[in-house]
Amino acid sequence: MTRQAFRGAIFHLLGDPDQGPAAAVVYEDGGLIVEDGHIAEVGSFIDIQPQINGAPLQRVTDGFIVPGFIDCHVHFPQVDMLASPGTHLLHWLSAYAFPAESRFAHEDVAAETARFFLDQLFANGTTTALVFATAHKVSAEALFAEAFQRNMRLVTGKVLMDVNAPAGISDTAETGYMESRALIRDWHGKGRLGYAVTPRFALTSSERQLELAGRLLHEHPGIKLHTHLSENHEELEAVHKLYPDCPDYFAVYEKFGLATPQSVFAHCLHLSPSEWARLGKAGSGIAFCPTSNLFLGSGLFHLAAAEAAGGRVGLASDVGAGTSLSLLATMNEAYKVGQLRRHRTSAFKLFYMATLGAARALRLDDKIGNFTPGKEADFLVLDAKALPLLARRWSRATTIEEKLFALAILGDDRAVAETYVAGRRVHKRDK
Numbered sequence: 001m002t003r004q005a006f007r008g009a010i011f012h013l014l015g016d017p018d019q020g021p022a023a024a025v026v027y028e029d030g031g032l033i034v035e036d037g038h039i040a041e042v043g044s045f046i047d048i049q050p051q052i053n054g055a056p057l058q059r060v061t062d063g064f065i066v067p068g069f070i071d072c073h074v075h076f077p078q079v080d081m082l083a084s085p086g087t088h089l090l091h092w093l094s095a096y097a098f099p100a101e102s103r104f105a106h107e108d109v110a111a112e113t114a115r116f117f118l119d120q121l122f123a124n125g126t127t128t129a130l131v132f133a134t135a136h137k138v139s140a141e142a143l144f145a146e147a148f149q150r151n152m153r154l155v156t157g158k159v160l161m162d163v164n165a166p167a168g169i170s171d172t173a174e175t176g177y178m179e180s181r182a183l184i185r186d187w188h189g190k191g192r193l194g195y196a197v198t199p200r201f202a203l204t205s206s207e208r209q210l211e212l213a214g215r216l217l218h219e220h221p222g223i224k225l226h227t228h229l230s231e232n233h234e235e236l237e238a239v240h241k242l243y244p245d246c247p248d249y250f251a252v253y254e255k256f257g258l259a260t261p262q263s264v265f266a267h268c269l270h271l272s273p274s275e276w277a278r279l280g281k282a283g284s285g286i287a288f289c290p291t292s293n294l295f296l297g298s299g300l301f302h303l304a305a306a307e308a309a310g311g312r313v314g315l316a317s318d319v320g321a322g323t324s325l326s327l328l329a330t331m332n333e334a335y336k337v338g339q340l341r342r343h344r345t346s347a348f349k350l351f352y353m354a355t356l357g358a359a360r361a362l363r364l365d366d367k368i369g370n371f372t373p374g375k376e377a378d379f380l381v382l383d384a385k386a387l388p389l390l391a392r393r394w395s396r397a398t399t400i401e402e403k404l405f406a407l408a409i410l411g412d413d414r415a416v417a418e419t420y421v422a423g424r425r426v427h428k429r430d431k
């Protein structure tokens, strides 16, 4: 049994801060005890001190210990083409995303990119992600293998895409089904890994492929469904033409049994009241991707509408349409989207959507998202020192909320001093 103790300021959330002030918990002089990669104790240092029992104690004198960030939607093969200016989603996909993804037929490309991508996630304080690979089986295998080696909680899957896409990045309904099944058998539940059946979106899968995606979900309880929903107006029109029998976009996924509590839909920008109500009722997760939605000019996410429908919302980078892997940078843009929607988002809420809220969106909140004893010890040390502007603002902040807000608006990977996965340090910022 290994036991470690940490002493410093600690912040985490026990619930949605909009539901009541008790959700946000701060220990100015806090203690965290980690046992075999899990949280054993959290509280005021004075209270947990008797439980340390000689375990090595690390002091965090600057900054905060917070739960690891959770990115609810990101494409690892797109790290080579982010910052590519498309006119809108469908043009951007065919001009940049699809060509970049074609390289992932090669195992060595997939393996090298997986290493780079996970290094970057850790440097940005992201300890769990729900990730799009490409349609190539080897791309998902490479990411699973790399995450497994790092003992990281990660969910991914090979993309299903059998129509309206170039041959080099397409599968067929049958090969997509068979390869997904093989990947589920080999990787789902191994270490901290999980599988997500990943039809790219309604435009790039035939009815047969979506039907088989539904079958995969049915045959493997516990796996996830990960796709895009209602991001762009041209996309909506094309979906309507392709599925004239469906009253709206969400109905396409409903038709094939893909609207489940284990499903996560990225974007959800242009949903009708009926779609919001059905999505909320389905209990699916929603990935809010502000940097991507602004970059591609796709639209402004309506957090209030999502929450009124009972939607579970987590933040997501959506790189490469998103412009940063930092969930702090993502909070910054999420706040601005809220301003344009006349919806003020608190600092606590921004952190909630990157930690416990995201864990709830992915239905992983029994394992990660905060420091409830028994959960996995994924956490960060956030510290303002490496950013002079933030450090100056931070030194004048008097409340925890002010400090967290400054971090969300001014912070990026430089504010991540250390990252821990299952109690093991996996990143330390260069001095």
Ligand code: GUN
Binding pocket: 075, 089, 093, 097, 200, 201, 228, 231, 292, 318, 321
């Ligand atoms: N819709 C279908 N594929 C994609 C993608 O790769 N990125 C984004 N942002 N939207 C999509």
Ligand code: ZN
Binding pocket: 073, 074, 075, 228, 266, 318
């Ligand atoms: Zn995406």
